Amino acid sequence: MAATSHPQPRSATTATSKWEENMSALGNALYSIQSLQSGDYSEPLGALTDHVHTVKHLLKKRPLHVLLDPPPDIPAISYFRNSPSRAVTTIAALISLGTLHSIAKDALRSLWPFDDSVWACALRWTAYFLPIHRDHSLDELPYLLDKGTSCFLMIAALRIFESIASLPNEDAQNLFTSSDNNALCSIAALWALWPTITDELNAVELRVFQPDLCCSRTFTAVWNSLELDVAQDLIGTQLLRLVGGREKRVFRILAGHLRTTLSTGERGHAELNEQLLLILRVTCKYEWSPRTLTVSFVAAVIAVLDRHLLASPRILDSCLALSRIYYCCLHSDHFITLGLENGLFHSLVHHRTLCSICSTGAAPYGEESDSNRGTTGGLLMFIGDCLNSRRAVKGFNDALSKFSDRLPPMISLGGDEQAVILIAKLRHALLERVDLEWASVAVCCNPSVRLARARGMSPCARAPAGKRCTARRAVNKRTGPAARTAKYNFLGTMRAKDLHFLVAIARAFIERHYAQVVGWRSSYSTSVSVSLCISHLSERCTELPPGGAGERDGCPYPNISVTLYYHQGDAISRTRSLLFIPRRAPWRIRQNEFRLLTTAFYGTSVSYQRRQACLF
Incomplete structure (x- = not known):
């Protein structure tokens, strides 16, 4: 891409070059301090003092104060073309600002040279580089230059958002909801895009940017910094707008973030409980039904139970996460059905062998009478209740053999576990019988069939469930739109075959x-x-x-x-x-x-x- 920058005086060019050098040195020193604080980096004794001295020396030259100036009047894409080096260095300044705020704690508090007014300026710069507005859909979001620069820019924005979210909640909410920026639109869009972005990055870029967890962590921090109703109204509404109002796409995005967390191994374990809680908060007003829930989402939740909770040395974390999965099952029968197809029962049995706490006392969100075997007992009870559904019975029967390797060898099943398997086997045998007889009992459930028969019309006696039969089509012609929009409430939320199975x-x-x-x-x-x-x-x-009483009729x-x-x-x-x-x-x-x-x-x-x- 050819640069079209205007000629600059020699002194201005030299000053810009010196500023860029200072920013590069500051960023390296801040990164080293942050790595030493987190224990991810080993250096000789006294290295931290040397890096702190370097940071103090560089901050005296005020390289970060460029962020206090307003963004240029030209579009961001033109700014990149005219001054690519300066634009990238400004993005690096945003990252360094966030890093400096995160390490300037306790003994290093004196490193922070700004007051809280700097965050409003930083948000103006993120809005300038990421012009994401409410009218954008997920497929129309703007991208800048190459993939690496775009990722660098997104991480800079996330770093600023995370720093603001660490402020007192009232201050953070005022900054995020200010009309001077579009921070909440940006965080919603970045979070929605992040699984796709990380899938497209190669191994080198992942190692350099380390973006795998930062988006989920930042999104959670921003959401929690707002009041729940505010977060749902502003961020939740923007999410639905981005995906065109399709809740199923939000569940797919949630599945992508869970898969990303699973791929990070031990580093992602600390994020799991917060992510599961975030799922419940984001989707609390959604309809958890076959029209919205996806197999990928439920499979990711079960994978969390398998790969992390079962291997966790921290029992309390494991119990807390399991209680949130319990709430998912309490919220939706369809979640349980998909969970059974993905080995939920086997994971629960295995979990019981490792954690006895989850199998004692009353289940969460319920009464003592609901279950006297804790969270796992309540989940098994939900599974038993769900085996009134054809799909759940079939899925459980298939999973018994498909996921048998998840159970420890020579395991002794408890009484409620044996009861679930017994009911499932009885229902599966019954299901085979029901499927054979369905053709002889499946008739049109339209109340107008009786009227059609009275008028001499020929109704279809074996119309498939959900299809319009001959009689209904004939009655529609006679009665108009009212008959076509009739709803048959006897089915409720059930399919005809599931009703017949009952x-x-x-x-x-x-x-x-x-x-x-x-x-x-x-x-x-x-x-x-x-x-x-x-x-x-x-x-x-x-x-x-x-x-009722009556004479015996023979x-x-x-x-x-x-x-x-x-x-x-x-x-x-x-x-x-x-x-x-x-x-x-x-x-x-x-x-x-x-x-x-x-x-x-x-x-x-x-x-x-x-x-x-x-x-x-």
């Missing part, structure tokens, strides 16, 4: 305990009502008041009304009412051609008509 679980229990259930029927009733709870690692059935087998209790999504109990009619009573089938199933969500009952196969 029915099959209840039916299988009734079949296994049929003699006991029939024995609860009163002599004058043609039906019996029972309560069935399929949660908390057990299937429990209790008698309810008998069904059939020795009663109708069985089942009130099914289970857990879904947010650990809140759900209720569905099911009615099973025996095949030996065909007149009952004719009278109940469309059997009534009722869902109850938070006390609101929604009924729907659906043809149900004879279950006995």
